[in-house]
Each structure stands twice: as C-alpha cells, then as structure tokens.
Amino acid sequence: MELGLGPTALELAGMHLLSELAPLVDEITTRVWESVPAYNDILTDRAALEEQVRPNIEHTLEFMSSGRDIDDDDRKRLNVLGRTRALQGIPLSGMIQSWRVAERVLIDAFCVFCIRAGFNSAEQRNGIRAISAILDKAEVTTAEAYVETYRHLQKDHTDSVAVLVTRLVDGSAGDRVEIDAHARLIGANPSVPYRCIALTVVSDDVGEDAMAGLSRLRRHLLTRLIEARNPMPIVGVRDNALILLIPAGKRDALAVIRRALDPLPYRFEVVAGVGDLYESLAEARISCHQALMALEVGLRQRRGNEVVMYGDVVVDVMLLTNPEAAHKLISSHLRALESHPQLIETISEYLSLSMSAQATATRLVVHVNTIAYRLRRVRELTGHDVRNPTDAIGFSLALRAQSLLAS
Numbered sequence: 001m002e003l004g005l006g007p008t009a010l011e012l013a014g015m016h017l018l019s020e021l022a023p024l025v026d027e028i029t030t031r032v033w034e035s036v037p038a039y040n041d042i043l044t045d046r047a048a049l050e051e052q053v054r055p056n057i058e059h060t061l062e063f064m065s066s067g068r069d070i071d072d073d074d075r076k077r078l079n080v081l082g083r084t085r086a087l088q089g090i091p092l093s094g095m096i097q098s099w100r101v102a103e104r105v106l107i108d109a110f111c112v113f114c115i116r117a118g119f120n121s122a123e124q125r126n127g128i129r130a131i132s133a134i135l136d137k138a139e140v141t142t143a144e145a146y147v148e149t150y151r152h153l154q155k156d157h158t159d160s161v162a163v164l165v166t167r168l169v170d171g172s173a174g175d176r177v178e179i180d181a182h183a184r185l186i187g188a189n190p191s192v193p194y195r196c197i198a199l200t201v202v203s204d205d206v207g208e209d210a211m212a213g214l215s216r217l218r219r220h221l222l223t224r225l226i227e228a229r230n231p232m233p234i235v236g237v238r239d240n241a242l243i244l245l246i247p248a249g250k251r252d253a254l255a256v257i258r259r260a261l262d263p264l265p266y267r268f269e270v271v272a273g274v275g276d277l278y279e280s281l282a283e284a285r286i287s288c289h290q291a292l293m294a295l296e297v298g299l300r301q302r303r304g305n306e307v308v309m310y311g312d313v314v315v316d317v318m319l320l321t322n323p324e325a326a327h328k329l330i331s332s333h334l335r336a337l338e339s340h341p342q343l344i345e346t347i348s349e350y351l352s353l354s355m356s357a358q359a360t361a362t363r364l365v366v367h368v369n370t371i372a373y374r375l376r377r378v379r380e381l382t383g384h385d386v387r388n389p390t391d392a393i394g395f396s397l398a399l400r401a402q403s404l405l406a407s
Contacts, residue, residue, distance in 0.1 A: 055077065096139060106135075234281075274309050
C-alpha cells in the first residue's frame with residue numbers, strides 16, 4: 001500500500017487504537033444504532049450489531065498497523081456481513097451509512113492520535129486517505145455481496161408468489177396452515193379477507209405477445225392501486241390471465257380497477273372476471289375459481305373493458321360447466337328453429353321485453369298479431385310454449401347456452 005509519509009503515522013495509530021478497541025467499538029455501535037434509521041429492534045438488536053462491528057473495526061486497525069491489503073479471507077468475512085444485512089432486510093443505503101459512521105469515528109480517533117504524537121498535517125492527510133481507502137474496499141465488498149443476495153431473494157420471492165398463486169388457482173394448495181406459512185414467506189397477511197380478479201388483454205392492436213401485454217397491464221393496475229393507497233395484491237399469471245389476489249382495505253380496490261380499465265386511461269381492450277370476497281387467503285381459492293369462470297363468460301360474451309362479477313353470471317357459469325345439459329337445452333328448444341331465424345329473433349326480443357307481445361311488435365316493427373302467430377309457430381315446431389313461464393325459462397337458458405358455446 002503506497003502511503004508516503006502516512007504509513008508511519010498510520011501504523012502507530014493502528015497499534016495504539018487496537019489497545020482501545022472496546023471503547024471504539026462501543027462508540028461506533030452507539031452512533032450507528034442512534035443515527036442510522038435502518039438499524040432497529042425489528043431487524044436486528046444492538047448486541048448483535050456490536051458483535052458484527054467488533055471484527056470489522058479490529059481488522060481495519062490491523063490493516064492500518066500492518067500496511068497490508070484486504071485478502072481473500074477478509075473478503076469472505078465481508079461477504080458474510082453483506083449477505084447477513086440483506087437477509088435481515090436492512091436497506092443497502094443503511095449499511096453504507098454505517099460504514100461512513102465507522103469511517104468518521106476512526107478518522108477522528110486517528111487525528112487525535114496524530115496531534116498528541118506530533119505528526120504534521122501532511123502525514124495526517126495521507127493517513128486519512130489511507131483509512132478511507134481501507135473502508136471503501138470493505139464497503140464495496142459487502143455491497144457486492146448484499147446486491148447479489150438481494151437479487152436471489154427477489155427471485156425467490158417472485159418464484160414463491162408464482163407458486164402460491166398457481167396452487168390457489170388450480171386448487172392444489174394444502175391446508176390453511178400451509179397456505180398461511182407460504183403467504184407470510186412473501187410478506188402477505190393471510191388472515192384478512194381476499195377477493196380474486198382475473199384479467200386478460202383481448203385487443204388486436206396490443207402489438208405484443210400475450211405475456212408482454214399482461215406485464216403492461218400489471219404495471220398499469222399496480223400503479224393505479226398504489227396511487228389510490230390500496231393494499232398491494234398478490235400477483236401472478238395463470239393460463240394467459242393476470243391474477244390479482246387483493247386484500248380487503250378501507251378503500252375500494254374494485255372501484256380502482258374499474259376506473260383503470262376505462263378505455264380513456266387504458267386504450268387496450270381488457271376483460272376482467274371478479275370472484276366473491278372471502279374471509280382469508282386460504283378460502284380465497286374459491287374466489288380464484290369464480291374469477292376465472294367469470295372471465296371466461298366475459299370473453300365468450302365479448303364484454304371488453306368490463307368487470308364481470310361472478311354473482312352476475314352464475315347461470316352462464318353453470319351452462320359452461322355442464323355442456324351436456326347446455327347442448328340438451330339448445331337441442332330441445334332451438335334446433336327445430338334453425339331454419340327460421342325470425343322466430344329465434346322474436347323469442348329473444350319477447351323474453352328481453354318481459355314477455356310483452358306489444359313491446360316485441362314495436363321493437364320488431366310488425367303487427368302484434370304477427371308476434372302472436374310467430375309464438376304459436378314456435379310452439380308447433382318445438383313443443384314448448386314460450387308464453388308459459390316454465391318454458392320461457394327453458395328458452396332463455398337455451399339462448400344463453402347457444403351464445404356461450406358458439407364462441
């Protein structure tokens with residue numbers, strides 16, 4: 001280490017300060033504990049901090065007294081410190097600030113020694129530069145280990161979130177104890193109510209592949225939720241659908257989602273399915289299934305930029321999940337009318353207008369007697385009378401089934 005006149009002062013100061021190691025360590029620990037916000041009782045404790053400060057200061061003083069450089073063994077020790085700080089959740093800025101505190105204390109102690117020993121200002125400046133250089137190397141080494149560990153933690157967090165979402169969606173998640181443990185691993189509170197929202201981009205002009213479109217949508221929605229100060233959801237992707245497991249909060253996250261999907265702030269067409277709110281994350285696996293089924297209905301009904309609530313499409317879901325019954329309804333109520341599209345149109349309008357022949361005639365711009373004739377013709381061809389409330393339900397379900405299954 002090229003230190004000019006400094007090494008003499010530096011070496012003597014290092015040997016002297018080693019004899020005062022305990023008060024130096026105590027002073028540095030106290031200053032870090034009191035002045036660096038990242039160090040607190042939640043992330044670590046003062047005694048543990050002091051135990052980690054001691055070897056760092058001892059080695060720094062040994063570097064000063066011997067003039068040697070940091071070697072591989074030193075780097076291993078500093079790597080452990082960097083990894084530990086990352087695992088404790090202490091911010092990188094806090095760790096760097098703690099090194100600066102140690103630097104100030106050691107430089108102050110070095111300057112006091114130089115004044116008492118009669119070293120001139122040039123020797124003091126060289127010594128200060130040498131101390132800074134030693135601590136800079138230590139700081140860089142710990143920071144590199146910190147960043148690498150943090151990168152792995154982020155990847156592990158992302159992977160853990162993906163696993164949790166997948167298992168909740170496909171129903172393979174274990175019991176509540178397992179789900180709760182997995183949730184806490186990613187920093188989520190599993191004991192508050194959750195609801196699931198499943199979304200997908202259906203615009204032809206996205207200009208990206210499906211995953212890129214979902215990534216764009218994810219950023220857009222999370223930004224809106226953050227702006228509205230809503231609790232952050234657990235986010236994942238399943239079968240080309242963006243999955244949001246949103247914890248209940250004081251603010252209505254669903255209203256935020258509705259506004260975010262308006263064509264004005266978000267120009268791409270999106271369909272969203274929403275499940276019911278459940279009392280815990282473990283129970284919200286049901287909400288995941290509901291949200292995906294509501295999304296499927298919304299896609300089949302081409303309900304772009306619309307939030308489809310599961311409770312509003314339960315009948316459609318029942319038809320989708322029981323295709324045999326749906327096809328039976330179509331066969332028994334509509335098959336005989338395939339060559340008579342005006343009869344199917346008349347049934348559809350008649351049912352949508354509360355079974356009013358007059359309103360149907362007005363809508364279709366025909367005489368009311370024409371509507372009566374068509375309805376009799378429907379009964380002759382199908383054996384079902386749409387004017388009968390029970391048969392009307394059958395025709396209504398058949399029309400819904402036909403629309404859903406034709407998509």
